[in-house]
Amino acid sequence: MEVAYRIRLTAILDVTRFLLKQGLPFRGNDESSNSLNKGNFLELLEWYSLRNEEVWKTINQNAPGNNQLTSPKIQKELANACATEITRVIVDDIGDKFFSLMIDEARDASINQQMGVVLRYVNKNGHVIERFLALVHVPDTSAISLKNAIDCLFAKHKLSLSRLRGQGYDGASNMRGEFNGLKALILKENPYARYVHCFAHQLQLVVVVVAKENRIVSDFFQYVNMIVNATGASCKRRDQLRQHHHDRLVEQLEKVEIVSGKGKKSRIQFSTTRGYSLGIALHYNSPVNFYVDLNFRGTPKCA
Template identity: 90%
Template sequence: MEVEYRTRLTAVLDVTRFLLKQGLPFRGHDESLSSLNKGNFLELLEWYSLRNEKVFRVVNQNAPANNQMTSPKIQKELANACATEITCTIVDDIGDKYFSLMIDEARDVSVKEQMGVVLRYVSKNGYVIERFLAMVHVPDTSAISLKNAIDCLFAKHRLSLSRLRGQGYDGASNMRGEFNGLKALVLKENPYARYIHCFAHQLQLVIVAVAKDNRIVSDFFQYVTMIVNAAGASCKRKDQLRQHHHDRLVEQLEKVEIARWRRTKIKNPV
């Protein structure tokens, strides 16, 4: 029985790891026995068992009714176990090295405020590594709430704020405020955690400012927005736009206004 249990657990865990690696959903719309598509998890486990006789003998209909290891609760527990192992590997890789912290918050589809946490450090081989650590739900986006969430996350993974040497956020007042922002709260505990305005957010601000001041660029983006909205709202319009582009491309090729691109092999000179 123990051998069968280990075989079943290994097979289910292999399926879980594959779905997590590919970023695929586990559950299906209809997971009943009569369903033609029970979802990625159950369908992949079935496919796996049909190609491995050893697995086939211990899963699905050949497994005990109270030990199928396919329930939604088991799937969540296996996914959480994999996430925990990955997080522990990241924390162990950081060890006692110095690291930097990058944070951004966003609202998810369930209208909950989520804070994404990324750590940046130098590996033992001298490479700069960035690792996503966690997605933390926060009640609000005030600086004190974000700071409390960071403290809890660091305490959970045994990370020391004293080893923090950099922090990168956007330019919002709750993040980079000189007195009550998250940057200031961290600097009060660790004056060596230098703040750097996120380059991606800087670039976005520059592009928006340039687009507003340049009428030609501003008009261009307005026209693009209107075209995307008009074409994207209707399948017929989208098909007409594709057909128009296709006809125009064929016409230009026939008139040799644009050259055909062909991949040619270049022989090395003797």
């Protein structure tokens, strides 16, 4: 019985790890015995058992009714166990090294405020490593609430705030406020935790300002937005635009206006024989792939 239990548990844990690694859902709409699709977890476990006789002998009808290890509660416990083990490996890898903290907050699909916590450190091989540590529910986005959540998280994983050497947040007042922001609260306890405005947010702010001040760029993004909205709402228009994009690329490849090859990443050479030509390929996973070609004759002038 113990051997069979170990085989069954190992197989179910393998399925759990695969689904977690691929970011796939576990449950299905209909998990009854007569269902044609019981969800990823049960279907993958059944597929696994059909290709491994040893596993097949220990699960489903061959397992005790009160020890199937396939209930939703067991699935959640196994997923939490995997998450705990991964977190432990990350914390052990940090050890007593100095590290930096990066956090951001956002609402999830169920309208709960969540705080994502990322740690950045240098491992024993001298490589800079970033690791997602946890997603913490916070009652609100005030600086004191975020600070309390960080203190609880650090205490849980036995991380010392004294080893903190950097903070990276956005520019919101609750994050970078000089007196009552999260940055200030942490600096009161650790003056060595230097604050750096998140470069991704800085880049976003720069792009927004440039787009607003430059009429050509501003118009371009407005046109892109209209194209995405008009095309994404219709499967017919989307297919037509994709076909047009395909035909255009084939034509340019034949004329050697663009160059493509194995192992190359979008190496494009634009012809300038017709004045200034700006070709921009915009690729979206969903819902649209399209190609925008703006031709300027003469020297483009900024407003």
